[in-house]
Amino acid sequence: xxxxxxxxxxxxxxxxxxxxxxxxxxxxxxxxxxxxxxxxxxxxxxxxxxxxxxxxxxxxxxxxxxxxxxxxxxxxxxxxxxxxxxxxxxxxxxxxxxxxxxxxxxxxxxxxxxxxxxxxxxxxxxxxxxxxxxxxxxxxxxxxxxxxxxxxxxxxxxxxxxxxxxxxxxxxxxxxxxxxxxxxxxxxxxxxxxxxxxxxxxxxxxxxxxxxxxxxxxxxxxxxxxxxxxxxxxxxxxxxxxxxxxxxxxxxxxxxxxxxxxxxxxxxxxxxxxxxxxxxxxxxxxxx
Numbered sequence: 001x002x003x004x005x006x007x008x009x010x011x012x013x014x015x016x017x018x019x020x021x022x023x024x025x026x027x028x029x030x031x032x033x034x035x036x037x038x039x040x041x042x043x044x045x046x047x048x049x050x051x052x053x054x055x056x057x058x059x060x061x062x063x064x065x066x067x068x069x070x071x072x073x074x075x076x077x078x079x080x081x082x083x084x085x086x087x088x089x090x091x092x093x094x095x096x097x098x099x100x101x102x103x104x105x106x107x108x109x110x111x112x113x114x115x116x117x118x119x120x121x122x123x124x125x126x127x128x129x130x131x132x133x134x135x136x137x138x139x140x141x142x143x144x145x146x147x148x149x150x151x152x153x154x155x156x157x158x159x160x161x162x163x164x165x166x167x168x169x170x171x172x173x174x175x176x177x178x179x180x181x182x183x184x185x186x187x188x189x190x191x192x193x194x195x196x197x198x199x200x201x202x203x204x205x206x207x208x209x210x211x212x213x214x215x216x217x218x219x220x221x222x223x224x225x226x227x228x229x230x231x232x233x234x235x236x237x238x239x240x241x242x243x244x245x246x247x248x249x250x251x252x253x254x255x256x257x258x259x260x261x262x263x264x265x266x267x268x269x270x271x272x273x274x275x276x277x278x279x280x281x282x283x284x285x286x287x288x
Contacts (some may be wrong), residue, residue, distance in 0.1 A: 012065040024048040027096030076102040089126035100205035106220040206245040214242035216252040251284040
């Protein structure tokens with residue numbers, strides 16, 4: 001495993017029969033099921049146990065990893081490599097972070113990067129594809145950050161909440177991931193904060209000597225370590241690192257509905273730029 005993953009807050013483990021307790025609870029959560037492609041259905045505890053047992057005993061064509069927090073061992077969710085085709089060297093990727101304590105903190109990005117690394121570097125696959133509801137903007141954005149390309153719309157591909165809906169189709173080739181992974185491995189800076197273990201980390205690029213603009217891709221702090229100034233410390237370290245590398249400006253992207261993050265960056269001297277996307281604002285700060 002590459003050294004860049006040492007700063008990740010998660011690890012994968014194999015599925016255990018006892019994990020049915022997580023999956024059955026998440027199946028019963030309306031908020032979760034509104035975001036996934038599958039239709040809502042109800043299962044008994046006995047059925048759920050058998051579903052988990054089947055995946056524990058047979059992971060040839062479908063692999064399920066349990067996403068766990070390194071510090072606490074708490075289960076954050078599952079990732080799936082389904083329909084593995086060794087002739088075509090392809091599979092279908094999906095993730096379910098059912099534990100809401102881990103939402104909106106970058107855990108989905110870490111899980112997706114780890115899953116793609118396993119698919120391409122361990123299984124030797126050539127293509128990984130994924131589909132999402134068009135309304136699941138957060139999942140689409142996470143996949144884009146991890147190397148997936150939007151490939152089109154699957155019209156009326158799922159029956160959801162009483163009607164047919166379109167799905168977003170994405171694909172990531174081995175070369176797409178290797179290009180991104182190589183860039184991260186070569187140019188990215190990973191900054192960690194510690195408080196009884198890793199409390200949070202930041203990832204950034206400060207290698208564009210033409211624009212002299214550094215770019216923060218992620219600042220994440222463990223839930224139990226928040227409100228202790230750790231985010232501010234990580235941000236300050238990013239700024240110091242950018243200055244040391246000759247950057248004059250630092251920039252980042254923040255979701256339009258993430259008001260907490262927007263206020264945090266404004267308090268630390270960042271201003272909104274005119275540039276924006278459908279889902280995000282860009283904010284920046286001068287370092288000179």
